Amino acid sequence: MSSVAIVGAGPGLGAAVARRFGREGFAVALFARNRERLDRLVEGLDESGVQAHGFVADVRRPQELVRALGRAAEELGTVEVLQYSPVPHRDFMRPVLETGPRDLVGPLEFSVYGPVAAVQAVLPGMRRLGRGTILFVNGGTAAVPHTERAGTSIAFAAESAYGHLLHERLAGEGIHVAQLVIPGAITPGHVRKDPDVLAEVLWGMHRERHGFRHFADDLDS
Template sequence: MSSIAIVGAGPGLGAAVARRFGREGYDVALVARDRTRLDALAGGLAGEGITARGFAADVRRPEELAGVLEEAAGVLGPFEVLQYSPVPHRDFMRPVLETGHRDLVGPVEFSVYGPVAAVRQVLPGMRRLGHGTILFVNGGTAAVPHPERAGTSIAFAAESAYAHLLHERLADEGIHVAQLVIPGAIVAGHPRKDPAVLAESLWGMHRNRHGFRHYADDLDS
């Protein structure tokens, strides 16, 4: 049985990805901070015939995140797919001239320490399987920095660099690493940024295994 870990799972994109992969027979580990919301989401997915379990962890606590992913793999088996897609905090988005070094601690914990901890935890299992997919989901500042959103611009750049290095390094091992950049907000009913449409894009990135960076919409949208 195949499984996917969705770090930053919520009722929008995370739920849509869980449904899309669940339809293909994947078991789903839902990882986020709020246990109550995770249990509600897992229960709703179970009602749709999808095997899903919630695991509570804060991505800004890398040891905690790694421990939860280890626990989840013990329940669901080694992960074939990891998606890292938590939504950044609003206070990460300060203007660049109002951003001091301490203001970057949170964004870096969120967008660098978190994904590094997650990848290092699941990678041995993917290597044992002989294949895998790691999906990074970021906002538009990952591609074009914004002077009013310095924290995410700087941290997403670092996350993007890490993801691209993984893409280059792991390709020969059958592990595909890709990034989906979503400019602006995820919008229900939008032809390109509806959660179900984005989930389909992520499924296609997993299945087609072509290229590193993909765009959900035009950057100036």
């Protein structure tokens, strides 16, 4: 059995993706910083018929994340699908003229060092399988930078560049890399940004395997 690893799992999008991939027979590995939140998420998924396992890891501590992904692969099966979708901290979103070098450390750890570490951890297993999918989920500033959200604008741009490079490099190996840009907030009940709708989009990206950047909604929405 292979698994889906959801890095930055929460009760909204993370849970919806876990349900969607779980229905398709994937073992589900959830990664977050807080054990209690993970346990509640796992319990809720179990009640909906999806068996998931939680692994504590902070994406700003690359080696911790690598070890957690390794444990997940050992316990649940090779990671065939990696979704990197942690929600950025609010203090990453400072105006550009108030953003100094130290203010960029956190965003870069979060959106560059974390995903690079995660990809490096799962890539050998995907290569052994001969297939895999890597999904990056970002906010609208990944596509259009915002002067009041400098940290995420800069870090998401770097994450996007990394993802695009992977998309080009790994396509020939049967490993698809794609990005979903979600402008604004994930909103239950929204026709395009409801968590279950977004989970279906991500499932489609995994199955259809075309193109790098996809948009959940119009950028001005």
